[in-house]
Amino acid sequence: MQVGALYRHPIKSHGRETIDEVRLTQGETMPWDRVWAVTHDATKFDANAPQWASCHNFMIGSRTPGLAGIWATLDETTRAITLTHQNLAPLTFRPDDSADTARFLEWVAPLSPAHRAAPTAIVAVPNRGMTDSDYPSISIMNSASHRAVADALGVEITKERWRGNIWLDDIPAWAEFDWIGRDVKIGDAVLRIREPIKRCPVTNTNPITGERDTAILDILNSVFGHQNFGVYAEVITSGDITLGTKAEVI
Incomplete structure (x- = not known):
């Protein structure tokens, strides 16, 4: 698997930005x-x-x-x-x-x-990103899981709905939930997967228009039997990541 996209959100809930590379630091957010x-x-x-x-x-x-x-x-x-x-x-x-x-x-x-x-x-807050988790987390998303949700909806949706940090390509849909408690090495960085991300109604909102136009939460619950998308991880080893960086579960 490899890194397909990287995002940061400088102001919580007020915009996202795509980036090409990032250095992760042990114990810190993106x-x-x-x-x-x-x-x-x-x-x-x-x-x-x-x-x-x-x-x-x-x-x-x-x-x-x-x-x-x-x-x-x-x-x-x-x-x-x-x-x-x-x-x-x-x-x-x-x-x-x-x-x-x-x-x-x-x-x-x-x-x-x-x-x-x-x-x-x-x-x-000094030296602390205001993540939804009470520990400094980085969110990891699976492109195949995104496609599975879009297929179940029957419409195209963009990845920005999920407000994730690191997107991984070339892995099976929902494989990320099998990583809970395990470590993922992405380039030189190592992240420990802590928990799935339970989703809220903002995922129903179009990230271009700002209007609610889908029923993603209903689809997650009715088709996939949960309300989760992506996983929270902690950086346990610092390292550099770029688009295309290879990743593996260790």
Whole structure:
């Protein structure tokens, strides 16, 4: 098997970016993945003592489907991000700059339903990506499993719905669930597979339009007997990964 695609999501639930290479570090999340998160007016996240918090404290696609239509481009040197959405003008800003945060909040407001919690601020936790798991995880997806879901739906769907980090090609559908508790070597990096990823309604949302247009959760449950797609893994050995890098279960 080999790496078919790599993604990072600089701001949790607010855009994804394809990349060609990455260096994984033991005990850490994907570099620049979910570095920032957007709080809402009902959050319990304490910006004065920042630490990991569950996704319910942030603006997420399961409650705000329009966010799924955002793409992101990160400048690692300046820490500036450009966000694009088919219904909005592009925005370039620095999440660490309070003045820029105000511009971001104005930009994203049209995507936030009036009956839902409103975005209030951008926050970060030092040296910790704001993954949904309470440990620093990297998500691994299987391209064959994606095709199996699309075939069951009877329509084409894009991989961006799953918000994964590493996509692996040339393995049987659902083989990844047999790896729980085992290690996968991808290039020089070794990742320990921890658990399957239980999916939420955001997977029903079109990542271009930001509208819910499929019943992926229903298909997962009725056809495949579970609500999982992809697996969470921890990096136990640092290493470099590029597109096409070979992978194996060890």
